[in-house]
Amino acid sequence: MALYVQKFGGTSVGTVERIQAVAAKIKSFRAQGHDIVAVVSAMSGETNRLLGLANGLSDNPSPREIDVLVSTGEQVTIALLTMALQELDCDAKSYTGDQIKILTDSAHTKARIKDIDVKTLQADLHKGRVVVVAGFQGVDEHGNMTTLGRGGSDTSAVAIAAALKADECQIYTDVDGVYTTDPRVVAQARRLNKITFEEMLEMASLGSKVLQIRAVEFAGKYRVPLRVLSSFVEGEGTLITFEGDHKMEQPVISGIAFNRDEAKLTLVGVPDIPGAASRILGPVSAANIEVDMIVQNVADDKTTDFTFTVNRSDYQQVTRVLESVAVDLGAQAVRGNDSIAKVSIVGVGMRSHAGVASRMFDALAAESINILMISTSEIKVSVVIEEKYLELAVRALHTAFDLDSENDIE
Amino acid sequence: MALYVQKFGGTSVGTVERIQAVAAKIKSFRAQGHDIVAVVSAMSGETNRLLGLANGLSDNPSPREIDVLVSTGEQVTIALLTMALQELDCDAKSYTGDQIKILTDSAHTKARIKDIDVKTLQADLHKGRVVVVAGFQGVDEHGNMTTLGRGGSDTSAVAIAAALKADECQIYTDVDGVYTTDPRVVAQARRLNKITFEEMLEMASLGSKVLQIRAVEFAGKYRVPLRVLSSFVEGEGTLITFEGDHKMEQPVISGIAFNRDEAKLTLVGVPDIPGAASRILGPVSAANIEVDMIVQNVADDKTTDFTFTVNRSDYQQVTRVLESVAVDLGAQAVRGNDSIAKVSIVGVGMRSHAGVASRMFDALAAESINILMISTSEIKVSVVIEEKYLELAVRALHTAFDLDSENDIE
Numbered sequence: 001m002a003l004y005v006q007k008f009g010g011t012s013v014g015t016v017e018r019i020q021a022v023a024a025k026i027k028s029f030r031a032q033g034h035d036i037v038a039v040v041s042a043m044s045g046e047t048n049r050l051l052g053l054a055n056g057l058s059d060n061p062s063p064r065e066i067d068v069l070v071s072t073g074e075q076v077t078i079a080l081l082t083m084a085l086q087e088l089d090c091d092a093k094s095y096t097g098d099q100i101k102i103l104t105d106s107a108h109t110k111a112r113i114k115d116i117d118v119k120t121l122q123a124d125l126h127k128g129r130v131v132v133v134a135g136f137q138g139v140d141e142h143g144n145m146t147t148l149g150r151g152g153s154d155t156s157a158v159a160i161a162a163a164l165k166a167d168e169c170q171i172y173t174d175v176d177g178v179y180t181t182d183p184r185v186v187a188q189a190r191r192l193n194k195i196t197f198e199e200m201l202e203m204a205s206l207g208s209k210v211l212q213i214r215a216v217e218f219a220g221k222y223r224v225p226l227r228v229l230s231s232f233v234e235g236e237g238t239l240i241t242f243e244g245d246h247k248m249e250q251p252v253i254s255g256i257a258f259n260r261d262e263a264k265l266t267l268v269g270v271p272d273i274p275g276a277a278s279r280i281l282g283p284v285s286a287a288n289i290e291v292d293m294i295v296q297n298v299a300d301d302k303t304t305d306f307t308f309t310v311n312r313s314d315y316q317q318v319t320r321v322l323e324s325v326a327v328d329l330g331a332q333a334v335r336g337n338d339s340i341a342k343v344s345i346v347g348v349g350m351r352s353h354a355g356v357a358s359r360m361f362d363a364l365a366a367e368s369i370n371i372l373m374i375s376t377s378e379i380k381v382s383v384v385i386e387e388k389y390l391e392l393a394v395r396a397l398h399t400a401f402d403l404d405s406e407n408d409i410e
Numbered sequence: 411m412a413l414y415v416q417k418f419g420g421t422s423v424g425t426v427e428r429i430q431a432v433a434a435k436i437k438s439f440r441a442q443g444h445d446i447v448a449v450v451s452a453m454s455g456e457t458n459r460l461l462g463l464a465n466g467l468s469d470n471p472s473p474r475e476i477d478v479l480v481s482t483g484e485q486v487t488i489a490l491l492t493m494a495l496q497e498l499d500c501d502a503k504s505y506t507g508d509q510i511k512i513l514t515d516s517a518h519t520k521a522r523i524k525d526i527d528v529k530t531l532q533a534d535l536h537k538g539r540v541v542v543v544a545g546f547q548g549v550d551e552h553g554n555m556t557t558l559g560r561g562g563s564d565t566s567a568v569a570i571a572a573a574l575k576a577d578e579c580q581i582y583t584d585v586d587g588v589y590t591t592d593p594r595v596v597a598q599a600r601r602l603n604k605i606t607f608e609e610m611l612e613m614a615s616l617g618s619k620v621l622q623i624r625a626v627e628f629a630g631k632y633r634v635p636l637r638v639l640s641s642f643v644e645g646e647g648t649l650i651t652f653e654g655d656h657k658m659e660q661p662v663i664s665g666i667a668f669n670r671d672e673a674k675l676t677l678v679g680v681p682d683i684p685g686a687a688s689r690i691l692g693p694v695s696a697a698n699i700e701v702d703m704i705v706q707n708v709a710d711d712k713t714t715d716f717t718f719t720v721n722r723s724d725y726q727q728v729t730r731v732l733e734s735v736a737v738d739l740g741a742q743a744v745r746g747n748d749s750i751a752k753v754s755i756v757g758v759g760m761r762s763h764a765g766v767a768s769r770m771f772d773a774l775a776a777e778s779i780n781i782l783m784i785s786t787s788e789i790k791v792s793v794v795i796e797e798k799y800l801e802l803a804v805r806a807l808h809t810a811f812d813l814d815s816e817n818d819i820e
Contacts (some may be wrong), residue, residue, distance in 0.1 A: 016466035054489055056426035061493040068504050069489035072482035080463055080480035083471040094478050099553055141507055275415065
């Protein structure tokens, strides 16, 4: 007898048949005596269909009205899933974010959850009902509908699990867990039974699309046990744990993340004066461009080269910004490369193992892959390489860190 | 400077382009200094699409969840129309039925409005905003979403107009007003500039699809001036007035309504005993079948024939009910006819003009049309005829009552 918050994403509820399958899955948990709160996304494609209508009306539609519009997507799903549950004689009731008072700030289209009133949820659970809640949405203190931004349903589920002190928050998706790396790139990639919260946070921020980083952060803050499972395949999935919770013996690294959507810019020959970095990044930030890795090389005693990476879609815009900065700062040139990729090894084990970075560089050197940039944190090492070497690099690292083996690496 | 509540139906907001046209129309009223509350339906086809999803899940979906599901249709439209208005620099804000507290009873899918809190609406109007409200929907005292049933957006608009004491409630639709009869049947049919509330009520109940009868009743109860206009063609439309409001000289009849969806059943040789009528209609009513016209003929001194009409879709079911009633009552036989139609002449003028009914019967006799049943009220005479004569009858009556003429018949 446990309380589970189960989140089903857009592909898991994409058709009437899939909604029926989700209902059957929930009913099987009920049959085992568990209490269930189901948090659902819009049916796949629906949010984009609605945004398409809005874009037909305005290049810059009001964020308040966007939220009114797109929150209908989840509202449709809660009604349909509740009907499907009732059809299986499983008592159920639907709620919008407004109806169970998922209180957020007023930052439309990217609101943050401030509070959840669990009284209604608890009363229904007490009556033996499955509670079906619209993910992604909330309400501000003035009664305006808000949404949490892309992937916000994961965050809704974790927040509800935290508020209800649920035993586990289960994220059902179209993959059956978190893998050592993308199985489409490395055939030997294997599902992890467990991953620490910090590793998951790095994996999410480094390009693994399994979980939204905000949801992982939220789970960490409230220590909500989080599990990623497949809606379509039976299995244990991957449990995101807190470091103290499981055995101290760690593999050196748990996974390899990568991201193709990167571009790199270098301002060459920047006068080495105080405040140069902020004069470079200030205008970039003012243009709403997010910077990822930053490296500064001292070229000689008077000038430095300043290099950073951005999302590839920002490449043209940031180049224009930098050209104007270069004139302003008296830098020599702007150089760029928009066919790079980032590869990262992640693992809490590297804290206690020396030489992880050099083992990584050796593995890449053995394949003649040139490293363009390096960035490290306590539990990850990221390198930027030319995009054409990406798959080769990921496979080489997967082997070099013994992730191909059949051993249980939980 | 007036306050108008303007209701736009599903075809009026059926595409992004039509929503833009509605926004332009509203803006032109704003430019004349009028305050506008816009009440909108779901985009045409959307409600049926949603119900189709529900029917894929259950033969008998929960009414509460149906309301959660279908109320998304209007919610999409309010967001889109508000965006379209803002794009024209017309300040606007959207509200669901819940957000402006359109309080209803808890009869899901056919709720009735109990109260509307106008404070929010008035505050926005005071700020010079167009208020865009989702029609068809409300909220019960427990916070559950409710809907008002088919055509409920008309009722929403009239109720909001009543609550705000609006100068006029304007129903924009795909016809340009109320006609003397259906122009598809009588080419000479003409738009009425005015029609009395009572005539409109009869026309609506007799099969004219222009306005929902509940909305007309609501308008009558609160004396809301109601106007029917086209969303697509400029014009004055038809104003529904209250009898005292306009000149006493009335045309004898204002319009001819008709309805094809009729079937007629006769229980022959019913013993003429007290309570026979209730023993016949009780089981019919218990089967949720609505009876329209009822006629009882005394055949001889011991038995009567009992005839009534129902909606044609109920014909098979009511026949089965009557066969069992016939046995119970000792009646001789059940006879039925499901290819009949009802034609009605409507006009407050007939109160003061004798011989209206006989003029009607003469006109039909002149075309050799046999009258199967007759029913009268103070301002209408209805006859049941064989369906094949329907168009001929309507044209003959349109001419007999001088409705073909070009005279202004307001």
